[in-house]
Amino acid sequence: MDGCRPLPEDLVVDILLRLPVESLLRFKCVCKHWYALIKSPSFIEKHFHHKNNCARLLVCNLKVAREGHTIVKSVVFSLLPEEIVPGVTPEQKTLLQLPRVADFTCVAGPVDGLFLVQKKFYGDDVCLGLWNPATREFRSLPPAPFEIEYFFSDHDHQFGLGFDLLTQDYKVVWIRVFWDEPGQGVYPRVYACVYSSCNNSWKHLTPEFPSSPTLSAPLDATYLNGVYYWLSRGLDEIYSIRSFDMGSEQFGEMQVPDIPREHWGTLTLRGNSLALLTGDPGQPMTSIYDVWVLEQQGIWSKVLTVQPHIDVHWPRNIWGNDKMVFEITETSQLVLYDPTTRQVTDLGFLLDLNIAGCWVFNYKESLVPIKRGNKTQGEDHAVEQIEHFFYTIPMDEDPVIL
Numbered sequence: 470m471d472g473c474r475p476l477p478e479d480l481v482v483d484i485l486l487r488l489p490v491e492s493l494l495r496f497k498c499v500c501k502h503w504y505a506l507i508k509s510p511s512f513i514e515k516h517f518h519h520k521n522n523c524a525r526l527l528v529c530n531l532k533v534a535r536e537g538h539t540i541v542k543s544v545v546f547s548l549l550p551e552e553i554v555p556g557v558t559p560e561q562k563t564l565l566q567l568p569r570v571a572d573f574t575c576v577a578g579p580v581d582g583l584f585l586v587q588k589k590f591y592g593d594d595v596c597l598g599l600w601n602p603a604t605r606e607f608r609s610l611p612p613a614p615f616e617i618e619y620f621f622s623d624h625d626h627q628f629g630l631g632f633d634l635l636t637q638d639y640k641v642v643w644i645r646v647f648w649d650e651p652g653q654g655v656y657p658r659v660y661a662c663v664y665s666s667c668n669n670s671w672k673h674l675t676p677e678f679p680s681s682p683t684l685s686a687p688l689d690a691t692y693l694n695g696v697y698y699w700l701s702r703g704l705d706e707i708y709s710i711r712s713f714d715m716g717s718e719q720f721g722e723m724q725v726p727d728i729p730r731e732h733w734g735t736l737t738l739r740g741n742s743l744a745l746l747t748g749d750p751g752q753p754m755t756s757i758y759d760v761w762v763l764e765q766q767g768i769w770s771k772v773l774t775v776q777p778h779i780d781v782h783w784p785r786n787i788w789g790n791d792k793m794v795f796e797i798t799e800t801s802q803l804v805l806y807d808p809t810t811r812q813v814t815d816l817g818f819l820l821d822l823n824i825a826g827c828w829v830f831n832y833k834e835s836l837v838p839i840k841r842g843n844k845t846q847g848e849d850h851a852v853e854q855i856e857h858f859f860y861t862i863p864m865d866e867d868p869v870i871l
Contacts, residue, residue, distance in 0.1 A: 482506070487521045490603035490834045510637070513836040517581060523551045526788055527564070527602075527832035528803065529576050532821040543568045546602065548832070549816065553805060558817040564602045570859045572596075576828055577628050578690045582835025585630045585641060588859055597628070597641065598858050599666065603834035607855040613643055613662045613671045627684040629697035631715040639666040639837075642697065642713045644676065644684060663718055666839070676720050684711065688737040688746070688786045689831055698723075698736055698743060706730045726761050726769045737787055738831070745769065746784065751798075753781045760787065775808045785829040794829045796820055803827065 476484075485493065485507065493516070497504045506512055516522060526549040534541050547561040567573065574595075578584035584600045597610040626645040633640055641664040661674040684699045691698040692715075701711045701722075707730070710723040725745060728734050734747040739762055748758035760773035773791055782795040785803070793806050794816070803818040820827050 482512070486512070486516050486519050490516075490836055493836065494604065507836065508838070513838075517833060517835050517837070522833050524788075524831045524833050525549055525551055526553075526786075526794070526805075526816070527579075527830045528561075528816070528818060529828040529830075530818055530820065531573065531826060531828075533823075542570050542573055544570055544573050547818075548602075553814060553816075555807060555810065555812040555814055558815050561817060565855070567856070567859055573859060575686075577686070578630050579830055579832050579835075580630045580632060580639070580690050580692045581837050582833055583630065583639065583837055583839065585628055586855075586858075587628070596858070597643075597664075598855070599630075599639070599641075599839050600855060601835060601837060601839055602832075604836060604838070605855075606839040607858065608666075608669075608839045609854075609858050610641065610664055611669065611671065613664070614673065615645065615660055615662060627686060627699055629692070629699070629713055630690060631692040631697045631713070632695065633715040634695045635716045636667065638715075640664060640715050641666075642674075642715075646684075661720075674718060674720075685735055688735050688784070688829070691736045691738060691743060693738065693741070693743055696721075700725070700734055700736045700745070708734055710736070724767055726771070735784075739772070739787060739790060744787065746787065748784070750783050751781055754778050756782070758784065758793070760791075773808070775806075777806045777808070778811060779804070779806065779813060785827070786831065788831060796822065796827065798822060803829070 485496070485503075488496070493507050497507050528547050528549070530545050530547065532543050534543070544567040545563060546565040548564055549559050549561060553559045572588035574587045574589045576584050576586050582601055582603055584602065586598050586600055588596050599608045599610065600606070626643065629642040631640055631642075632638070643662050643664070645660045647658045647660070659676050661676045662671045663674055664671045684701050687699065695715050697713045697715065699711045701709050703709070708725045708728050710725055712721040712723060713719075714721065725734075728747050731749070732747050733750055734745060737744050737746060739760065743763040745761040746758060747761070749756050756777065758775045759771055760775070761769045762772050764770050775793060777793065777795065779795060779797065781798040783798065785794040785796055787793055788805065791808055793808070794803065795806055796803050801820045801822050803816045803820060805814040805816055806812075818827065
């Protein structure tokens with residue numbers, strides 16, 4: 470009887486591409502060839518874009534409790550299933566739980582399955598880290614080398630996470646807006662730095678904005694084809710879009726549809742297009758939202774108008790092409806609303822809306838490595854690292870400046 474013949478290489482690759490990250494991490498131990506294959510950039514990219522790797526809702530739920538005179542935070546990252554049955558509360562999978570965490574501030578992303586997490590210590594001592602929930606790898610970023618005058622008052626800041634298509638480098642751009650103290654001047658100052666994951670270092674940028682912006686955090690990462698976008702609102706209350714090209718490291722500006730000044734707006738992604746969500750949130754049963762999609766540079770098309778028949782609420786994201794996620798103010802629920810059927814599905818979260826809140830992301834798991842060159846990064850070690858990041862005070866260290 471003939472011995473077993475090995476499967477053709479293309480069939481093996483096709484089977485592996487269909488598997489979740491958790492299985493692939495185990496299968497790296499099968500043989501050296503599979504190890505090299507699963508770690509290869511081409512396989513990682515094909516796996517991320519494979520039809521079996523569907524987008525799912527990932528919820529970061531931040532809660533705050535008072536214990537005596539102390540405010541105690543807890544954070545839970547939960548993943549929902551690919552298919553959510555209308556009217557049925559879905560099962561949640563806990564990806565990370567951080568009880569009694571003191572300095573968790575926010576999370577941004579995802580870009581290719583990676584998140585940027587932030588904690589803030591005393592004053593302006595902000596610490597950042599990159600995290601891949603699927604592989605459980607984590608990397609803390611060195612301090613950014615901002616040189617700020619002592620009399621400046623921190624007014625606003627935003628982050629952007631993206632990918633430099635030319636150098637194959639994940640980058641973080643950090644914009645900070647300051648106001649002079651009274652008597653020192655009337656104009657805000659804008660500073661920026663960009664971080665390179667390949668070099669593990671920051672460098673200064675000189676943003677040349679026509680006017681000083683107030684940048685709103687997007688509902689989802691708005692990185693697309695090498696460029697990150699924020700919605701900006703000037704002192705005249707007129708909206709525009711600021712952008713940062715990860716390759717050229719240049720800032721840009723783009724016009725938006727005519728948004729009434731009294732309306733709320735934010736950016737997100739709808740499929741593979743940049744999308745703008747506008748409306749008058751908070752009105753029970755009568756709020757109306759418009760979804761605009763950027764067809765080409767400067768040309769927007771309204772693709773959806775939604776009037777959710779729900780109680781007082783706040784929009785949290787778009788899922789798929791038309792479903793929307795809302796938090797319900799009175800009951801502190803997180804719900805999924807289908808405008809076609811007007812079906813409301815409770816997602817099973819109890820939110821803390823008084824002080825804290827939640828982030829809702831469209832998430833696809835990824836094999837993208839964070840610690841390049843580290844061939845022995847283990848799951849337990851990665852968990853210790855992200856917990857260490859949030860539960861310890863950083864030691865003083867000199868930032869790397871280019």
